[in-house]
Amino acid sequence: MVNEKTEDRGDRIAKWLARSGVASRRDIERMIAERRVKLNGAVVEHPATFVTATDAVSVDDKLIHGPEHTRLWRYHKPDGLVTTHRDPEGRPTVFEKMPEGMPRVVSVGRLDLNSEGLLLLTNDGALARRLELPSNGWLRRYRVRVFGAVNERELAGLAKGCSIEGVKYGPIEAALDSRKGDNAWLTVSLREGKNREIRRVMVAMNLHVSRLIRTSYGPFPLGELKPGELEEIPAKVMRTQIPRDVDIGSKRRA
Template identity: 75%
Template sequence: MDLNSEGLLLLTNDGALARRLELPSHQWVRRYRVRVFGLVDEKRLAALAEGSVFDGVRYGAIQAGLDSRRGDNSWLTVSLQEGKNREIRRVMAALNLHVSRLIRVAYGPFQLGTLQKRALEEVPIKTLREQIGGFEAAPRRKAARSVAR
């Protein structure tokens, strides 16, 4: 996530675990709530599910739906697996939408839920083993979910 984003972060001091969590081969869905400014075209949002190319960059399938609209501001739910750098902001810009707020609410099986801002919650090793095939925790290695703002 970038400086202008908020929401769920997964933190670890285990480099191998961090790499496994970010690999696209896990095909974990990253889900976001996105507030955009501009006129939302629901047909163009739906077309993102087929993948897209903007400014010569190919983006994988993105599931995007309109949740609510108030004037020129709208809230969307956006889900993707690929997660290229600033992907949501770039794709929305290509649709003539300005992202004014971006909140990650889920990363694979890990949910933001009711975790408060700046809070930290350790993910039990059992949960990691269940969610990441072949994962074995090394001594003193930790994983946690956190909220950033």
């Protein structure tokens, strides 16, 4: 009986907005606390509020049309863009650079302002959160240009994990690809990327990162995408690559 009543009431508004591609549930809960979300014209006071198909929901007074088919894109993020919808410093954002007609999307994880390369985008906030989880075991691979003397033994030691300024980092696979003078290119791979992890680990090894490019995220490669280019991943590819319990290709219930 409890499930039937929940079905009649619809979805919790944070879940509904996440599946509509507005943001992650955590960010939506923050938006609700900031009184930016309205249901049928009234400010939403609690994330446990329920939404049905007949309700009108808005964020920042913009009407949200509700969940659509789950979609996923590969995007080559250029240097100089922040991965956020609103930047308090007024810096250009990834989402401001989306082409006309692009639905509202959220990113799967983030890339720093000065980092480049593959960024996955989706119109389903719940999927974004799911694909970020370390439990997926997805490898994130990077090409990293550093300045300084590279110690290959230290690089190999990162596979055991490390601790820097009290922060513990999991295993990192790192290898020297090429060296020219004081500059070198590395391939670095990890399964759980903490904030600015690669840069902080490199600094601890007396290496300065001058360029950082993500070349793959799990089964999805950057491929031949040029900076600023965007390409949708076909639903049939998504079905074979992402967790089986995620509904792909059918309209998600509002």
